[in-house]
Amino acid sequence: MFIVNLTYVKPMEEVEKHLVEHITFLDKYYASNNFICSGRKNPRTGGIILCNATNMEEVEKIISEDPFKIDSIANYEIVEFQPTKYDENFKKFVE
16 A cells, blocks of 8 residues: 655646646546545645555556656655554455
């Protein structure tokens, strides 16, 4: 399991210009069950994606397709972690 922490490095006007394409990217990886949840930070300085992937290389490959990455809209920090305690509804993502 991975937490992908996006931090915008371009003005909000640039973020907004690429938002539709970014949402399409997110939808692709929700459909493949790689993304579990995502959303904006508050204040709106970037976003967070909870990603279910086999390894860091897979996450990096996925992120390389994000328009925010391609167009240098955001920097990415990827943190790997192993869920050891979770709600029963989350179990399907851990198995």
